[in-house]
Structure formats: structure tokens, C-alpha cells
Amino acid sequence: MTTVIRQEDIIASVEDALQFISYYHPKDFIDAVYEAYQKEESPAAKDAMAQILINSRMCAEGHRPICQDTGIVTAFVNVGMDVRVEGDMSFDDIINEGVRRGYGLASNVLRASILDDPDGARKNTGDNTPAVIHYKMVPGNTIDIHVAAKGGGSEAKSKFAMLNPSDSVVDWVLKMVPTMGAGWCPPGMLGIGIGGTAEKAMLLAKESLLDPIDIQDLRERGASNRAEELRLELVDKVNALGIGAQGLGGLTTVLDIKVKDYPSHAANKAVAIIPNCAATRHAHFVLDGSGPALQTPPSLDDWPEVTWEVGDSVRRVNLDEVKKDDLLDWKPGETVLLSGKLLTGRDAAHKRLVDMINKGEPMPVDFTNRFIYYVGPVDPVGDEVVGPAGPTTATRMDKFTATVLEKTGLIGMVGKAERGPAGIEAIRNNKAVYLMAVGGAAYLVSKAIVASKVLAFEDLGMEAIYEFEVKDMPVTVAVDTNGEAVHETGPKIWKAKIEEQALSIK
Numbered sequence: 312m313t314t315v316i317r318q319e320d321i322i323a324s325v326e327d328a329l330q331f332i333s334y335y336h337p338k339d340f341i342d343a344v345y346e347a348y349q350k351e352e353s354p355a356a357k358d359a360m361a362q363i364l365i366n367s368r369m370c371a372e373g374h375r376p377i378c379q380d381t382g383i384v385t386a387f388v389n390v391g392m393d394v395r396v397e398g399d400m401s402f403d404d405i406i407n408e409g410v411r412r413g414y415g416l417a418s419n420v421l422r423a424s425i426l427d428d429p430d431g432a433r434k435n436t437g438d439n440t441p442a443v444i445h446y447k448m449v450p451g452n453t454i455d456i457h458v459a460a461k462g463g464g465s466e467a468k469s470k471f472a473m474l475n476p477s478d479s480v481v482d483w484v485l486k487m488v489p490t491m492g493a494g495w496c497p498p499g500m501l502g503i504g505i506g507g508t509a510e511k512a513m514l515l516a517k518e519s520l521l522d523p524i525d526i527q528d529l530r531e532r533g534a535s536n537r538a539e540e541l542r543l544e545l546v547d548k549v550n551a552l553g554i555g556a557q558g559l560g561g562l563t564t565v566l567d568i569k570v571k572d573y574p575s576h577a578a579n580k581a582v583a584i585i586p587n588c589a590a591t592r593h594a595h596f597v598l599d600g601s602g603p604a605l606q607t608p609p610s611l612d613d614w615p616e617v618t619w620e621v622g623d624s625v626r627r628v629n630l631d632e633v634k635k636d637d638l639l640d641w642k643p644g645e646t647v648l649l650s651g652k653l654l655t656g657r658d659a660a661h662k663r664l665v666d667m668i669n670k671g672e673p674m675p676v677d678f679t680n681r682f683i684y685y686v687g688p689v690d691p692v693g694d695e696v697v698g699p700a701g702p703t704t705a706t707r708m709d710k711f712t713a714t715v716l717e718k719t720g721l722i723g724m725v726g727k728a729e730r731g732p733a734g735i736e737a738i739r740n741n742k743a744v745y746l747m748a749v750g751g752a753a754y755l756v757s758k759a760i761v762a763s764k765v766l767a768f769e770d771l772g773m774e775a776i777y778e779f780e781v782k783d784m785p786v787t788v789a790v791d792t793n794g795e796a797v798h799e800t801g802p803k804i805w806k807a808k809i810e811e812q813a814l815s816i817k
């Protein structure tokens with residue numbers, strides 16, 4: 312018998328799910344991070360996980376986004392063949408209306424990050440539409456939907472290869488993961504798709520990330536097929552790389568690895584990796600014609616009580632007084648608490664600044680002895696000064712860094728994850744510093760921002776140059792004035808320690 316499902320019920324369910332996942336981590340993710348936090352021996356990685364867990368609880372309590380990047384919506388829709396949708400919209404339009412409402416909800420506005428004309432004007436669509444939607448027609452009389460909101464930083468680290476049939480997937484994954492750096496905000500998951508065609512392998516990798524974290528269960532019950540064997544082998548081998556939380560070096564880089572496969576042409580072995588970051592966001596619901604399918608709020612008891620104390624040796628910096636010479640004794644890995652006025656700027660602002668420099672135009676802001684924070688915050692709601700405002704991937708600013716440091720008087724940068732060779736060289740040559748904040752702890756960071764105003768490029772929206780007044784904003788020295796980088800030294804040290812531990816167990 313045909314089931315009638317109202318389009319309004321689908322829209323309301325999508326809206327509700329997107330709001331829900333913006334502030335509630337799934338319980339399996341919280342449990343896995345807490346377990347990794349408890350067993351972590353690297354102090355820097357443990358600190359990063361403490362911040363992720365504290366941020367997660369604050370978001371659950373405050374109903375505000377886990378990360379400032381609230382993602383691009385991906386929907387996997389299984390439509391029962393005995394369903395009729397009542398209404399006159401296309402299914403794409405129905406999902407996109409849910410996205411529009413979910414991202415625009417006044418009490419928890421989410422960041423609109425989707426740009427139209429991606430290789431041209433790159434104009435923000437304003438409401439985070441359109442979603443990327445995948446459909447399947449299946450037997451039955453329900454509509455089954457998974458929605459995910461995928462951060463740009465982790466999506467950017469996706470990998471694909473068409474291997475030779477005799478090539479090793481394990482070798483390829485172990486070669487790729489170190490090249491992904493920390494911009495995907497580990498600890499998280501890797502989704503791996505094997506087989507099919509090029510696009511099928513990517514889709515399998517993405518779909519695999521919808522499954523809950525269950526690697527411990529798999530360890531206990533043992534692998535029953537090749538995909539499960541690969542999961543068990545890869546999870547240990549990837550963690551033995553020593554990359555650690557936020558790439559700082561440590562025991563846990565991945566909480567789980569998922570593998571999905573599909574029959575392949577005899578000449579091909581397509582393989583894809585898509586990482587899922589510390590802002591893991593996905594929800595599932597089933598519509599059966601009885602009304603919207605709404606999410607059930609979790610209990611706050613699901614979150615562990617984690618405290619994070621900065622040690623006595625922490626360096627406190629007044630951004631309004633700091634000068635270039637003061638930076639010379641800052642040490643890689645050192646925790647710093649920033650207070651005072653901090654400029655912001657990310658991709659579009661950097662591009663515009665460098666274009667202006669090249670044309671000999673005056674700067675819109677005086678950067679002398681200032682620090683810039685790579686961030687695109689969520690708009691504030693209620694009495695907030697600013698919405699969640701975590702760091703964005705710093706390597707994207709590398710190609711602008713030499714020019715900006717040489718020509719503007721800027722002395723420091725704050726961002727997420729490692730710098731690339733060009734960024735490090737510019738930092739060394741200019742005796743500047745690069746500091747990292749924890750990606751995926753955006754609401755926690757925003758609590759250190761006590762005032763905010765736009766100084767320039769207002770037309771760029773969340774990419775405008777703001778001036779934040781911060782109080783005790785926690786960051787780590789990631790590249791010092793000599794170009795020594797904690798993302799290079801940390802993983803090396805921890806890879807060696809893990810190898811040593813493995814040998815001593817043998």
C-alpha cells in the first residue's frame with residue numbers, strides 16, 4: 312500500500328536534524344575521544360582533546376555550533392518505492408528548503424559557507440544551499456535519510472587514486488595520511504572506498520563515515536571479510552604514524568577507520584580516502600507518513616567531566632604591547648594565553664590585501680606589530696559578542712604570507728594545523744611566529760573573545776577583517792622565529808616512541 316509523506320514533514324525533519332548535529336556530537340564519538348584522551352601520553356595532544364571535549368559539552372549545553380565551519384550538507388536519501396510525496400516541490404528543493412531553514416534558525420544561526428560559481432565570482436548563496444544529495448530507490452514505504460554537515464578543512468584532505476590491481480591499499484593509505492597534515496582536525500575517522508569506478512569509490516568513502524565508531528567491537532569479534540581485515544590493520548598502522556590530535560604528535564590520530572567496497576573492473580582498483588574531523592556531524596531519520604521524524608536530545612550525562620588547566624609556566628602575552636623582539640624566545644609547543652586586540656582575516660581578505668599591495672595601494676588597517684587570526688566566525692545570537700570562532704586551515708594562507716609579513720609589519724599569525732614550506736620560510740625570514748588554536752573547539756575559543764568589530768572589507772561577510780578583543784585565548788606556538796615547527800617535530804618524536812613501545816612489547 313502506498314504511504315503518503317508530506318513534503319513539509321521532510322523539510323521539518325531535515326531542519327531539525329541539521330540544528331541537532333550542529334551542537335550535539337554523536338555519543339559514540341564522545342566516548343571514543345574520551346577513551347583516547349584518557350590513554351594519551353603526549354601532553355600537547357591530550358590538551359587538544361581536553362579542549363575538544365570541553366567544547367563539545369559547552370555546545371550541547373548552549374545549543375551553539377561545535378565548529379565555526381558548520382559544513383556543507385550532504386544527504387543520502389533512500390526512497391521507498393511505495394511512497395508518494397505530497398506537495399509540488401522537487402525532492403532537491405525539499406531538502407534544500409530544510410537546509411535553508413536549519414541554517415537560518417534565529418536562535419542558532421549557522422554559518423553559510425557555500426559559494427556559487429566556484430571558479431569564478433565565488434558568491435555566497437547566503438543560506439548554505441544547495442546540499443549535495445544522493446538518492447536510491449529501495450523497496451518499502453518509508454523515506455530513510457542520513458544528513459551530514461561536512462567541514463571544508465576535512466573535505467579538503469580527501470584523496471583518490473586509481474591503483475593498479477596488484478598495488479597495496481594499505482601502502483597507499485599509509486603514504487597518503489602523512490601528506491594530509493592536520494588540517495582535517497584529527498582525531499577523527501577515515502572513510503575508505505575501494506572498487507567500482509572513480510566516482511563510486513569516493514561515494515563509498517563518504518557513505519562509510521555515516522556508520523558509528525565500533526572498532527573495539529570489531530577487534531573483539533574479529534574480521535569476517537577483507538574490508539574488516541583492512542580496518543583492523545589500518546587503524547593500528549595509521550595510529551603508529553604518531554600524527555596525534557591536531558597533528559601535535561601522539562598516540563591517537565584516528566578513532567576508527569571505515570572501509571566499504573564494491574565490485575571493480577578487472578583493470579582497475581579505485582581507492583578513495585575521505586577524513587571526518589573532530590566536528591563529526593551526522594544524523595539519521597525515517598519518515599513513515601506519521602509526521603516529521605525529529606531527533607531525540609541526548610542526556611548531558613553522556614559527556615565526561617573534563618577539566619583543562621594551563622600550567623604555571625604558561626606565557627601570557629599582551630597583544631597591544633608585544634613587539635617583534637619579544638617573539639625571539641617563544642618555544643615550539645609552548646602554551647600561550649593571548650589578551651588584547653587581535654585582527655582577523657582569511658582567504659578572501661588575504662587575496663585582496665596582496666592585490667592591493669601589488670598595486671601600491673594603502674592598507675585598510677595598520678598591521679604594524681599586530682597578530683592576525685585566520686577565522687570566519689559564525690554570526691552572534693542573543694547577547695553573544697561573536698558566534699563560534701575557531702581557526703581555519705593556515706596552509707591556505709601560505710602563498711600570501713611572505714608578502715604580508717614583508718610589506719605590512721604583521722608579526723604573528725594564529726590558525727589551524729601546520730604551515731607548508733613557503734609559510735615556514737616566510738616566518739623564518741621575517742622572524743615572525745605562527746600559533747595554533749584547536750580546530751573543532753570553536754565555541755570554547757569564542758568565549759575568550761570579549762569584543763568584536765569589523766575594520767575592513769565588510770562586503771566579505773564572515774571573511775571580513777574584524778578586530779577581536781581577546782582575554783586569555785589559549786594557543787600553542789606551532790612555528791617559532793627560527794622556523795622550527797611543532798607539526799614536524801611532534802609526529803616524528805611520537806612515531807619513534809610508538810615504535811619503541813611496540814618493540815619492547817615484542
Ligand code: SF4
Pocket residue numbers: 378379380381382461462463464465466494495496588589590701702703750751752
Ligand atoms: S573541526 Fe576542523 S575540519 Fe572540522 S569543520 Fe571544524 S575546522 Fe573544519
